[in-house]
Amino acid sequence: MQLGCSMCRQNNILCSLAAVCAEKIISYAGSVFAVSQEGSESSRAVLVGPYLAGVDPAKEPCKPLILATLGDGGSRSGVVAVDDIIFSESCLDAKLETIHDLCTYEDGSSSCPWTNDDDRPLQWSVIQGSEAGQNMALRRDHTTQDLSGHYLYLDSMPGHEGLSARYLSKVFQPGSCELVLWYYLGGSNADKLSIYTRQTIEGSLQLEWRKFSDGSRPTWKAAVVTFDQTSNFQIVIEGSAGSFTTSADHVGIDDMGFRVACDVAENAVLPRRREIHDQGRCGNHEYSCSDDTCQPKELFCDTKADCQDESDEAKCPLQCNFDDGLCHWTNDVTAGNSWINGTSYDKYGIMKDHTSKSDSTGLFLYIDVHGLPGYQSAQLVSPKWTLPPQQCRVSLWYYRFGANYGSLSIKVRPEGESDKDLLTLASSLGNFNQWLKVSAPIPNCISTAQILLTAQNSFGNLQHGGYAIDDVSLECDDTCPDHQCSDGGYCHTSSQVCDLTVDCCLDGSDEEHCEDYNTCSFDDGLCVWVQDEHMPWTRHDGVMKRATLEEEHGDIPNGNGAFLEAHFKEKSKGHKSTLHSYVIQPTTGGTCQLRFSYFVQSSTMLTVFIRHLNEEPEDHIWQNSGTDSWKKAEVTLSSDKQFKVMIEASSTSTKEGLVGFDSSSFTPSCDIAEEETSPISNSGR
Template sequence: MSEKRRNVAPNKSTSPSSALSACGCSFEDGLCVWVQGAEDELDWLSRTGPTETPNTGPTGDHSTSRGKYLYIESSAPTVKGDKAQLKSLLLPPAGGKGYCFTFWYHMFGATVGSLKMLLQTADPLKRTLVWQKSGNQGDEWRLARSHVTLQEVHQVILEATVGGEAGDIAMMTSPSSVDHVLPLEGSCDWQQQSDDDSDWVRETGSTHNPHTGPDSDHTTNTPTGHYYFLSSTDDLQGQTAKMSSPLYPAGKWVCVQLWYHMYGRGVGMLNVYQQSEEGKEALIFSQSGDQGRLWRFAQASLLPRVQPYRIVVEGVKSGPTQEGDLAFDDVHLTDAQCPPPGHCDFEINMCSWSNLGGDVDQEDWLRGRGASTNPSTGPSVDHTTNSTHGYYLYVDNSVGEWGDNSFLISEVFQPATRGHCLTFWYHMYGSHIGTLRVYTNDRTMHSGGNEEGMLKWIETGNKRDRWKEASVTVKHHEAFWFVFVYQRGMNPGGDVALDDISVRPGGCYSEPPISPPDDDNDMMSAGLAVGLTLLAGVIISIFLVVLNKNRRV
């Protein structure tokens, strides 16, 4: 461990602005005013270029790719749960408007732990979690912001926790990382509507009933992050609460996306409308009932309008019940067309597909491109572009243990009379490939503790270095979602990959495999076909000989 420095109280003659500005640091020449924590197991390390462990960590810093950044090394002798803390100098009270602390972070790998931002006061000694991310966030630098309003002398603490051997976490700030600003996580000019029966409430942390509602917001994944919440009470069935966005110009934006939370036996309905300036509403999204204890993704295409419009989010209570809380967060409008539900080529991001997280599985699906760093396994090109520049999803089989699972879940689909067809391309190449399964799940199975659901497709073993297409026909009588589960093989050398997933109404042309084939399935199938063909030829020859003899007689 490196030498720890003692914190010094802020000088009364030092202005808040100068104290905050001192926290900005590029880490090119040391830690500036930051110090390593004294009660942790690891130190933040300074580095340029890529980290030593493959399939995790950045390839360079955020600004130039040649500068320095700080990171934690997750490989041995480091163990899961080890922490590294970085502490600021003591900062003065935040002032009337508070200040915004920003930094860049990189969390990429199959077993990434968590990164937290905490505020610590000295008298009394107290720590408050204000920002947090857990698990794989993709192979890219991301910007984090936290609005600080603490009116006491305090420290900022950045704490990284090791999640596994492929879980390097990197961080860097900049000279402009701290500034006085208005609150970032506010209402964004959304307003309660007056023609309803109840109100959405801006909430933090968990709701009062442990059997309904979220435990944290979606944006920061912390108890201090905000979301809008509609409480389930003993109110009458059908009571509504509406919130509306600012008025948007005609023709502006084409797709709206948001995250919602609908957990509990008495959950009602969530509706999203596009409302004209005169108040005429068009329903563009609707969901009802218990959708599980997690934040769900939703999107809807906006209708072309010649007049200004608003987005309206409506919650409908099913009451009377105590287990029907509704919540929404992170509403985003974009100029890009909404992708078809379930469709993703992974060229930009993971679309509506997400890792499950929590304690259910052990590793994450990663977004990558080019050849695997593990020899003799994984694809060398993606399926979409057939090049080393295209992206796909994969599981890094060099980490973890035999039997470890990686879950990938879709958005929620509504039942259809003709069913749905899931089509995807998969790559299973390596000497120790495990098993890839596809399930469908719904709120009935999920509420009973079944995280996987009903098995619809399965494949196992080495399928050689090529992309293969699969299709799965699904007919469901209630809202459902797809679950991909990869179970790790016995040894490293078993990377599996997915690309070009699509979901369309109606059945598929081909049916999925009924049972898992052996590793040498392709060769056995070919041999069996040849054998049957020869046998048929022999039988036909004998038949013709006998027939010819009978004619002569």
């Protein structure tokens, strides 16, 4: 009989443990198979195994025996067969005295060369079995197996949801070593125990080992973790609380040490961060790659790998699936709540994460309102990127669970500027309990920026619901898909030409030679537009100190320029304000377009109609019923008869509401009709 790695791979057990045990199988007294014949007397076969640590590792290791007793002297035949012997994760085969830097916690933590991370919200503590029993944790430690023993303990209490404690090793030299420990996870919401390595204090954590709580009765289990590092490193052991913690959720560690010792880097401390700029090796305008080559500063975090080892993009990865942490994204501590890294098998009916489609190991981020104060938000902030001139967009997969929560928004934070909305998923969405993809383009003329992902609870009372996100990415085009600015830098599309918004940031060439476009910024009046006198629009300058769009939202397309506003007071449901364009010649080629900026509060609606000769307006060709921020629209106009464009703002509820309209632009194909074949009325519907 042979036990080796091929066998342990087939049986899906921990090969490094089983193989070590297999090498020490000593001998067999008797056969693997023993057969008694009719009428034979009793006989025995004994199978002797390798040295294994016993239940009590303080005692000498022992050899397991498999004893087969064959027959009882009677007249029956009998067979006993033994096959496929598998050693569990508990087959730690070394004597306790050979474990380096052993931590049994019987004298507290004074002799244990590990320390708590004081910057974490939770802390590990040493607890005695008798105390643990009072807290509904395991009453017996692993070392002594009685109430007097001690072990390292993390208690997850209500209010600790999503928080964690970290236990830090000494700083070790590069090389290979092997950590052994006994652990338990108690309760369905103790969440997980993770072991990481790190090379810097503020750098990313490299996941080496992880176990999740499955809600079963806690028992001591063994783990062996192997490390192989090429630079000074530190081991970080993290215990994490779940999302609905109770007094019965616990994490324990005992009898921890190194079976193969790590070499301590005496008097060494980890640097706070990896210095990418080495003045002695690189120039003043260069940063250093991890392989000691130099690259210009502007090539770091610019969405493209320029270092041969790709280290220039290491701290700002373009994709994150959250399986190994947050990928240098951070929670905004001022938001009042945090995105939590969790697994799918026990969270709100989300059966699989999006990345791996796994129900046990895949991770994602989630936010849940249950048990938290109302109206709070959670905001995730990306690393800072230097964006290329080509079009970039943010994409992610989201999962909305529960019918009542709030909104999920994507924003961009340009360096030195206020946040700008890119996309908002409203709380009224009906599609929940499934993974869906969403993408939002980033405006031009933003050179350095961060991305913000915000989940906002819209309810004051406790509701069950929230959002999960996974597979977040920043995607940038390699080339300009449409037009390139005259300076050879930024890209823009044909729809951005002469739309009263500068998209060629360096030279403004997209807003030059616009004589054939009918544009209106409303700075000097209504231009080609005529309004219904019954309930007119109001023209406002952006500098006016009044509680209208420019003060409440501040994002006016033309900065301090003017815009049109339709203001509906309370109890004015059904009221309308309309604008009419000039008469436009028939056009069916799809090249006549109207571009404009708009703002629509949720209690109002903005609609675009085509109106023919003295006829009632046709069905609308564009409509929006709520943005709460300035947006841009592009509407294709098509008709085989002369027509006017009608812009209608309307109140859809009894609440007060506002509609804003600005920066209108007709493309050259929208030809002015020299003579109307029949007058077209300007009256409203």
